[in-house]
Amino acid sequence: MTAALQVRGLTTRFDTRAGAVTAVNDVSFSVDPGRIMGLVGESGSGKSVTGFSILGLIEAPGRVTGGEVLVEGQDLRALPPDEMRRMRGRKVAMVFQDPMMTLNPVLRVGDQMAMAVQVHDRVSRRAAWDRARSALETVGIPAPGERLMAYPHQLSGGMRQRVAIATALLHQPAVIIADEPTTALDVSIQGQILAEVRRLADDTGTAIVWVSHDLAVVSSLADEICVMYAGRIVESGPAERVIAAPRHPYTRGLIASVPSSHAPGGRLPQIPGSTPQLSSLPAGCPFRPRCDRATDLCVTEPPRVAAAGRTVLCHHPLEVAP
Amino acid sequence: MSLLTIDHVSKRFTRPTGAIVRGLEKLRGQTPKRTVHALTDVSLEVARGEVLGIVGESGCGKSTLGRIVAGIYAPSDGAVTLDGAPVARESRGTVDKLTTRVQMIHQDPFASLNPRMKVGETIAEGPRQHGLIPAPDLRDRVAALLSQVGLEPAYADRLPHQFSGGQRQRIAIARALAMQPDLLVLDEAVASLDVSIQAQVLNLFLDLRRDLDLTALFISHDLSVVRHVSDRVAIMYLGRVVELAPVAPLYDAPQHPYTQALFASVPRLGEGRARFHPIKGEIPSPLDPPPGCAFHPRCPFAGPRCRTEVPRLKPHDSRAVACHLHDGGTGATTGTSEAA
């Protein structure tokens, strides 16, 4: 089976006053059809920039400097700009944290969804509206006919995000990149959307890259997890294995920081220090200054250790039972 | 005796409209609802040394409650008193805060510090104005506060933009502590921080609580954070407290259908791929709350009584629930069988 999305060695740089910073550094992963890949990291880890880089949405002073982005085997990076635009929305679609990024505030939901259909397919307006209606049904929106007639501001935040997801689904893309799509929503609404997204991936076979800072959300939704730190994927593997038995010291620290895994009132194990500035990363392993397992060896570039479907970027990975 | 008493507090916000808009609305024959019922009849008590968690989703009124306790808003009805003395007074549209003993820590440390004031001055100005610390001791006190919250005393001369989010939240905590408060109001104080930084700040809070015997109102949407730091928790929905209980019994066995549903929707770490049981429907607008129990349109157990009669917060042992299921039934057959 070809992977729906395969990313190899993706690297994105930003030119700043302090010099060039590498926001995405040699990132590789692949997602099979119908699978959900959780891309987890803290702020500044490069998780969102990775999503934008995949879609070719990086603007100056940033640029993708290397790597391949294969969607159903076709390298997006090798395509001329206008063909890339045709791919966007049809083969790969994006859902943003703020649905108003995709929704036009002065157009009816139905009109803009129909326009999104007609951009890629030569169908009548009526047929386009019908497809918009059925897309809304797919994401579990009650009374889709009414919603199509509404303006975005007349919908609640959760409803707008569903509309954005439905819009992303219009052309049954191979891949959807979702950037923190439930972060701004209430838990009860987030629960509804997570349930729908899981069902969508299973039913339509769309591969989903779910970018999030929230480990709990990702662990309850994703099949695979990639943990990012300072622009690199430091650990990846099947979701339940990564959460139950992390191998990278950073992943372990991240999981341990979540209060729900501890007795109330006790001290939480904390990762010391703060997220490093990309412009002044230490030599070798970027996590070294905050790591309790670091040795002299860690001043050199960490090796990529791969075993049993998991990879760890570490000189001293934690041992786990096979 | 409790330190903080919130006594039947309600808060309504009315959107002001000019004559022209009102005239247009009259022409179109529709008058939209303009009054937001942010809080309705909330009564809570916080004992000295206790941390009361307030949990709820958007529109539940938890931030409004925090701001009333912190003396930023005045209640429309009811009273908030600290050791029997009111926290704030409203006169001619402006709110005067009457005490320095309640201090607040805001959600976003990038917004809550004056970007053009050195952090040392930010910490010192309150105590200086109220004469809480003798002027010659101010510098030393600021240095001591900075190291108490885990920052270098030399940072006093820096501006906020030179700090990371976690460090700024420590500065905000130092500013609050400088006023020697009896009560801290933390409004989503760790919500904007990364998980690893959030753990650091929660640890700091627990340390300070132990060392200074702090009393606090800890407001958050995050159930696991609230569980970690609170002694008792109030669950709010659409301006009312629907359940109030000590942490352990609440998290072990939530009583209110909303609390149960809320707990079920939260994804939990280490439970693998979840089978989601989301609450159906949307959160109603506080501009137009449903009659009766505000949760009834989304409640699986709702009966006829829930649609007309507002349930009161009734104490049961150490806890209290505002639900007809626990108070003689809803009138629906499923409801009565479950109420015992």
Added chain:
Amino acid sequence: MSDTLSPTSSTAAVPSAPPLDSRATRLRHFWADYRRSPAALLSLLVIVVLLVLSFGAPLLAPQDPYDMAALDWLDAFLRPGEVGSGGYTHLLGTDNAGRDMLSAIFYGLRTSFVIGLSACALALAVGIVVGLTAAYFGGRIEAVLMRVVDLQLAMPAILLALVLVAILGQGVAQIILALVVAQYAYFARTTHGAAKVERGKDYIEAARSTPLSTGRVLFRHLLPNVLPPLIVVATVQVASAIALEATLSFLGVGLPLTEPSLGSLISNGFKYIHSDRAWLSIYPGLFLMVTVVAINLVGDQVRTLLDPRRAT
């Protein structure tokens, strides 16, 4: 709990603040960006030169045009470049009273700068107080203050200034007062807009809930954060104050010729505009234009650099 859990362990948890820009570096960056525009750089240079020439006039000008005794009727209407009875070349010629035009322009420029800068500083102060008060207190106070400001902005500044000068009479102080009344509204409007945005931010709420005194919240918290847009307005308003003063003097209601400003010089020479003595009006006019344009170009560049939407 172990001793590693004491508050000092939290100190270790935060080793150092991230290396971010200090105020000095930010100024340096600002200057580096400013220099990128040649027009703005040239304008700044022109302004500096004009400031030196005008405020250094007593030292630099060949003649004191205020000193009636130094004027010689025989030197009247000398052409630019001719040598007068003083024994020096009148680079820009002389006027009908034998006044050296170059000296008169330097002194006139000084008057223009003094009036423009002080009127602007006072208008800024008044505008800040009005704008901050309106934004902070809101309600009826805001409605009244801002309606007055709106009303004034709807009226041409020159009209208002004309009426005021007519009532107050001639003189430097009167002109400044008229300009302040005509111009404070621009500052009040800008302050109000910026302060309204800042007023809603958490740091103001934090200051109020401490509680800090109203004066402290207004002037230590609100004011420093509304200053950047005001700097832009101030540069533009200095230019427009100078132009406004010149207009008033040109129309004959400003300063008398015995206290030459650029406007009165232009007005004086205007009688001869159709003769071969047109330089009497043209040279002061050129200086006025160069001054106003240079200040505006500097203002434009500052505005561009301070624009928060500008990517850094």
